[in-house]
Amino acid sequence: MAGIDVSPLDRARILAEALPHMQRYDDATVVVKYGGHAMGEEGAARDFARDIVMLKLAGLHPIVVHGGGPQIGSMLKRLNIESHFHEGLRVTNQETMEVVEMVLGLVNKSIVAAINAAGGRAIGLSGKDGNMVTARKHAPLNKTSSPGTGEDVDLGFVGEPETVDPTVLNLASGSDIIPVIAPVATSRWGETFNVNADTFAGAIAGAMRARRLLFLTDVSGVLDKDRNLIRKMTINESRMRIADGTITGGMIPKVETCMDALERGVDGVVILDGKVPHIVLLELLTDHGAGTLVTR
Numbered sequence: 001m002a003g004i005d006v007s008p009l010d011r012a013r014i015l016a017e018a019l020p021h022m023q024r025y026d027d028a029t030v031v032v033k034y035g036g037h038a039m040g041e042e043g044a045a046r047d048f049a050r051d052i053v054m055l056k057l058a059g060l061h062p063i064v065v066h067g068g069g070p071q072i073g074s075m076l077k078r079l080n081i082e083s084h085f086h087e088g089l090r091v092t093n094q095e096t097m098e099v100v101e102m103v104l105g106l107v108n109k110s111i112v113a114a115i116n117a118a119g120g121r122a123i124g125l126s127g128k129d130g131n132m133v134t135a136r137k138h139a140p141l142n143k144t145s146s147p148g149t150g151e152d153v154d155l156g157f158v159g160e161p162e163t164v165d166p167t168v169l170n171l172a173s174g175s176d177i178i179p180v181i182a183p184v185a186t187s188r189w190g191e192t193f194n195v196n197a198d199t200f201a202g203a204i205a206g207a208m209r210a211r212r213l214l215f216l217t218d219v220s221g222v223l224d225k226d227r228n229l230i231r232k233m234t235i236n237e238s239r240m241r242i243a244d245g246t247i248t249g250g251m252i253p254k255v256e257t258c259m260d261a262l263e264r265g266v267d268g269v270v271i272l273d274g275k276v277p278h279i280v281l282l283e284l285l286t287d288h289g290a291g292t293l294v295t296r
């Protein structure tokens with residue numbers, strides 16, 4: 001607690017208060033989606049890595065699924081490759097796909113390195129490893145989503161998760177290994193697909209019957225039209241807020257994934273500000289709920 005004067009007794013008390021939470025989540029799988037916008041400077045990445053190591057030591061099974069949208073965007077810009085989004089999804093041609101896979105590989109290893117530097121044993125994977133996630137081509141987006149063009153939008157090599165084989169992740173749960181997964185997958189025919197990291201995290205959480213799915217992004221949660229935080233939102237309210245345009249851009253796949261994950265049996269989904277130090281511990285091991293909780 002840098003900068004705050006906390007007595008040793010208070011420190012011990014704070015640690016002891018984590019006990020019921022540790023008991024509640026003992027042996028539970030928690031999927032943490034670490035968004036590209038949440039990845040701040042070095043200190044924030046170190047705090048995130050320490051939280052993940054702490055969860056593992058506390059008896060949970062954290063699985064990290066990461067994004068890297070802004071990092072991919074900067075690399076595409078450096079390479080003078082144009083990039084467009086439709087409904088929060090990047091239109092991906094062959095050339096873009098190569099850059100996506102390359103950048104996500106770098107992001108993946110930097111998270112692995114940070115967790116290992118914090119004393120954990122992380123391994124970096126993508127959906128390709130162990131045939132963990134196969135994807136099918138995303139359907140073209142319909143005309144109404146791109147008014148004026150008069151045509152459906154073909155997203156190219158954008159995929160949607162089709163199957164999840166949890167074998168590798170189950171091995172990790174039975175050991176001290178922390179999986180860190182990049183959202184790239186192959187089709188049944190071996191093509192490489194770019195999968196939105198939120199959708200990917202939802203598929204992993206569903207297949208692992210995760211107790212919690214946390215989305216770490218760069219806003220405090222879902223905001224209403226006056227930019228106030230919505231603390232709790234049902235599936236129906238979520239649908240309504242997408243339809244009325246309150247939820248737009250990158251928040252759409254996030255909220256759609258929340259609804260989908262809840263319907264597939266994940267217990268609770270929370271959208272949080274990943275830039276707040278130790279937000280993962282705050283959410284899971286204290287009484288202080290943060291962000292937007294999406295419920296059935």
Ligand SMILES: Nc1ncnc2c1ncn2[C@@H]1O[C@H](COP(=O)(O)OP(=O)(O)O)[C@@H](O)[C@H]1O
Pocket residue numbers: 034035036037038067068069070088216217218219221222223224246247248249250251252
């Ligand atoms: N209603 C909303 N509440 C909060 N954020 C919203 C909302 N609608 C759109 N957004 C946008 O969604 C962004 C988060 O999604 P995204 O940029 O894909 O983040 P990440 O890289 O973490 O996945 C926010 O920064 C914000 O600009």
Ligand SMILES: CC(=O)N[C@@H](CCC(=O)OP(=O)(O)O)C(=O)O
Pocket residue numbers: 034035036037066067068069070072088089090100158159183194195196197198250
């Ligand atoms: C299809 C699609 O849009 N893929 C994303 C994959 C990375 C991602 O989702 O990263 P964030 O979580 O940081 O946004 C992309 O190319 O940006």
